[in-house]
Amino acid sequence: xxxxxxxxxxxxxxxxxxxxxxxxxxxxxxxxxxxxxxxxxxxxxxxxxxxxxxxxxxxxxxxxxxxxxxxxxxxxxxxxxxxxxxxxxxxxxxxxxxxxxxxxxxxxxxxxxxxxxxxxxxxxxxxxxxxxxxxxxxxxxxxxxxxxxxxxxxxxxxxxxxxxxxxxxxxxxxxxxxxxxxxxxxxxxxxxxxxxxxxxxxxxxxxxxxxxxxxxxxxxxxxxxxxxxxxxxxxxxxxxxxxxxxxxxxxxxxxxxxxxxxxxxxxxxxxxxxxxxxxxxxxxxxxxx
Amino acid sequence: xxxxxxxxxxxxxxxxxxxxxxxxxxxxxxxxxxxxxxxxxxxxxxxxxxxxxxxxxxxxxxxxxxxxxxxxxxxxxxxxxxxxxxxxxxxxxxxxxxxxxxxxxxxxxxxxxxxxxxxxxxxxxxxxxxxxxxxxxxxxxxxxxxxxxxxxxxxxxxxxxxxxxxxxxxxxxxxxxxxxxxxxxxxxx
Numbered sequence: 425x426x427x428x429x430x431x432x433x434x435x436x437x438x439x440x441x442x443x444x445x446x447x448x449x450x451x452x453x454x455x456x457x458x459x460x461x462x463x464x465x466x467x468x469x470x471x472x473x474x475x476x477x478x479x480x481x482x483x484x485x486x487x488x489x490x491x492x493x494x495x496x497x498x499x500x501x502x503x504x505x506x507x508x509x510x511x512x513x514x515x516x517x518x519x520x521x522x523x524x525x526x527x528x529x530x531x532x533x534x535x536x537x538x539x540x541x542x543x544x545x546x547x548x549x550x551x552x553x554x555x556x557x558x559x560x561x562x563x564x565x566x567x568x569x570x571x572x573x574x575x576x577x578x579x580x581x582x583x584x585x586x587x588x589x590x591x592x593x594x595x596x597x598x599x600x601x602x603x604x605x606x607x608x609x610x611x612x613x614x615x616x617x618x619x620x621x622x623x624x625x626x627x628x629x630x631x632x633x634x635x636x637x638x639x640x641x642x643x644x645x646x647x648x649x650x651x652x653x654x655x656x657x658x659x660x661x662x663x664x665x666x667x668x669x670x671x672x673x674x675x676x677x678x679x680x681x682x683x684x685x686x687x688x689x690x691x692x693x694x695x696x697x698x699x700x701x702x703x704x705x706x707x708x709x710x711x712x713x
Numbered sequence: 714x715x716x717x718x719x720x721x722x723x724x725x726x727x728x729x730x731x732x733x734x735x736x737x738x739x740x741x742x743x744x745x746x747x748x749x750x751x752x753x754x755x756x757x758x759x760x761x762x763x764x765x766x767x768x769x770x771x772x773x774x775x776x777x778x779x780x781x782x783x784x785x786x787x788x789x790x791x792x793x794x795x796x797x798x799x800x801x802x803x804x805x806x807x808x809x810x811x812x813x814x815x816x817x818x819x820x821x822x823x824x825x826x827x828x829x830x831x832x833x834x835x836x837x838x839x840x841x842x843x844x845x846x847x848x849x850x851x852x853x854x855x856x857x858x859x860x861x862x863x864x865x866x867x868x869x870x871x872x873x874x875x876x877x878x879x880x881x882x883x884x885x886x887x888x889x890x891x892x893x894x895x896x897x898x899x900x901x902x
Contacts (some may be wrong), residue, residue, distance in 0.1 A: 433840035438874045464838035464888060469787050470830035473809040473823070478895045482834070485891060526898055533890035583789035584802070591793050617752045617788035624849075625822040626784060627861070629756045633786075660865055699872050 425554065428490045428499040429457040430544075432506035432652075433465050439503070439652035441696030445681040446502050446547060448695055452688045453555055453563060457500060460490050466509040469621055477526060480516065483509040484527040488538040495541045502547040502681075504580035504651035510544040511585045546581045548596060548650045548680065549588040557599035565689030567605035571710075573683065574609035574644040575601060576637065578654040579617050591615065597648060597680060604687035609644035613637045618657040627664075634658060635665035638673040645707055646676035648683050655679060659702035676700075676707040686711060730811045734768060737804045740797050741765045747791035747801055753784040761791060761801070777817040782808045825852040838887035843875040 435443035450457050463486050471479035487510060490499050501507040517524040517540055528537050575597035582591040589596040594615050598608050618637060619630025634657045641647050649655040659677040666673045678700065685695040692713025697703065703713075747761040754760045759767065759781045767776050776782075785805040792802045813824045829848035833840055846866075850859045869875045886892070 433842075436839065437842045438869060440874060462838075465834040465840050467834070468830065468840070470827040470834075472806045473827045474813065474831060475895060475899060476807075476810065477899050478831070478892070481891055481895050482888075485888075529898060530891050530894040533894045579786075579788040579790070583793050617786050617790070619752070620786040620788070621826075622753070622784065622786050625826055626753075626756070629753050629784060630786070633752050660868065663864075699874060701868060701872065 425454070426456040426458065426497075427545075427550065428494055428497050428542075429459045430463055430466075430486055430490070430499050430501045430506060430510065431459065432501065432503040433468075434503055434652035438656055439679075441682065441699040442502055442652055442655070442679045444694075444696035444699075445679055445685050446500075448690050449681040449685045449688060450500075452685065452690060453559060455555075458493065460486055460493065460499070462489060466506045468505050468509070471509075477530070479509070480513050480523065481527055481530045483513045484538050485531060485534070485536065486510060487513060487542045487544070488531050488536040491538060491541045492536075497542065498550075499542055499544045500547055500550050501544055502650070503653075504546065504578055505653060507544060507546045508580040508585060510542075514540065514542060514544055515585065546586075546588075546650070548577070548581055549586075551600060551680065551684070552596035553588055557603035560600055560603040560684055560687060564604065564687045566687055568683075568687055569605035571606040571645045572609050572643065573601050573606050574611055574641040574647045575614055575680075576618075576641075576647050576649050576654060576658065577614045578649065578651045579615070579620070581650055582615055597650075600680070600684060601648070604684065606683075609641065611640050611644075613640040618654045620653050620657070623657050623661065628668075630657060631661060631665050631668050634661055635669045635673060638662060638665055638675060639669065639671070641675055642673075644675065645710075646678050646683070648678055648680045650680050656701075659700065662702055674704065675702065676704045677702045686713070728811070730807060730814075731773070734804055734807050734811070735771070737800055737807075738765050738768045741769065741799060742797065744796060746794050746796060750790040750794050752788065752790075753786060757781045757784050765801075776808070777812050777815065782812070783823045785809075822853065825849060828852065835888045835892050836886040841878055842869075844878045847878070 431443050447457060465482060467479050467482035471482055501510060531537055577594045582589060582594055592615055601608050616637060617633055619633040623630040647658060655677060662673055682695045697713045743762055743766060745762040748754050751761050758779050764781045782805045787802055789802050792800060795801055826849050829852050830845055832848060833845045
């Protein structure tokens with residue numbers, strides 16, 4: 425199996441362990457990831473609030489580069505905001521030819537053009553549908569039995585696009601978790617918003633949302649995420665959220681590929697575990713990372 | 714007969730963006746599913762349902778001075794669940810763009826953060842988080858603001874996830890050509 429790979433800006437900075445673990449797990453599964461050459465920012469949620477056309481042109485630049493490298497190929501995207509932005513352009517140009525014309529006028533400034541020949545997919549979609557529980561089981565080298573795991577999906581990998589899972593009651597992570605021998609923590613917070621970018625501009629609101637998720641995860645050994653923004657809000661603001669709620673909300677938070685990688689026999693070092701902001705000493709000892 | 718008539722009511726501002734917003738919300742039946750689905754609604758001065766009614770009633774001043782739409786985290790829950798299938802989250806983004814264009818939220822944190830973000834993207838092609846925050850702090854001109862982020866910054870520095878960078882404020886940018894063309898196309902439309 426071979427995919428194009430769009431890491432996105434966070435995976436070069438605050439989410440470096442998401443990049444390291446995604447690449448390590450894909451290699452261990454025999455999947456080849458081909459990084460889109462000269463990729464640039466997708467605009468995140470900022471572009472859309474400033475310029476409509478820019479919010480389509482920034483992702484389109486990356487789609488054009490991807491199409492050039494492998495026409496018709498699937499692009500794997502670990503960041504949910506990047507996924508939403510790239511996917512939206514693919515969907516919208518099918519219905520809006522004028523938009524495609526404008527995008528190509530902008531891309532033409534760099535000698536690029538786009539024709540709709542890409543398929544953007546979230547990393548979770550690829551892990552759940554193309555690899556699947558069987559793909560993990562077949563290559564598992566270590567059982568994670570005895571661990572209880574809370575799958576946290578967040579928003580933009582499911583809504584408004586997605587299609588590979590239920591957008592309100594997602595479950596695509598569950599078979600993957602069970603394939604490692606671990607148990608799924610039953611909860612209803614998997615698709616609730618963590619506050620996303622409000623953590624920077626309206627902190628008190630985001631801290632409350634994050635606190636509710638952390639509280640509901642109590643009883644689990646760790647939370648798994650599939651988005652750098654969710655991860656940052658859940659792992660780096662535990663102290664603030666605990667203070668706001670007057671309660672200790674400390675819990676380990678890992679990226680999904682980090683967890684799957686452990687089952688595949690990869691080491692903590694292979695999976696970038698040294699970069700995690702919230703990994704309790706108890707879980708570190710238990711996982712030997 | 715010569716009695717002065719009362720001052721005419723302030724003319725509502727007309728714009729294609731505002732018309733598009735009203736068109737999107739025209740069939741809203743005020744069921745409140747959006748408010749029930751919104752994680753931030755408790756912190757809003759007007760709930761999402763009230764906001765959409767205000768759009769229908771053309772209450773522009775009240776809408777643009779409220780904090781409702783700046784509290785949207787783009788979770789798309791309301792859009793997913795709206796029984797009328799209205800593009801609510803996208804309409805919030807249009808409201809943010811219109812508010813910024815009209816100068817309503819020039820001092821608003823969200824707007825300044827978005828602009829700082831795009832300046833960083835334009836210059837380097839990719840976001841460098843440390844520089845983004847430096848630009849944001851400079852734009853906010855609030856000497857206290859950075860201290861709120863210091864504990865996180867220290868943790869991230871210690872993990873080697875960010876590195877100190879001095880923003881380059883002049884010179885050519887990686888995405889200048891596309892940004893310029895987009896501005897030109899938007900000005901023409």
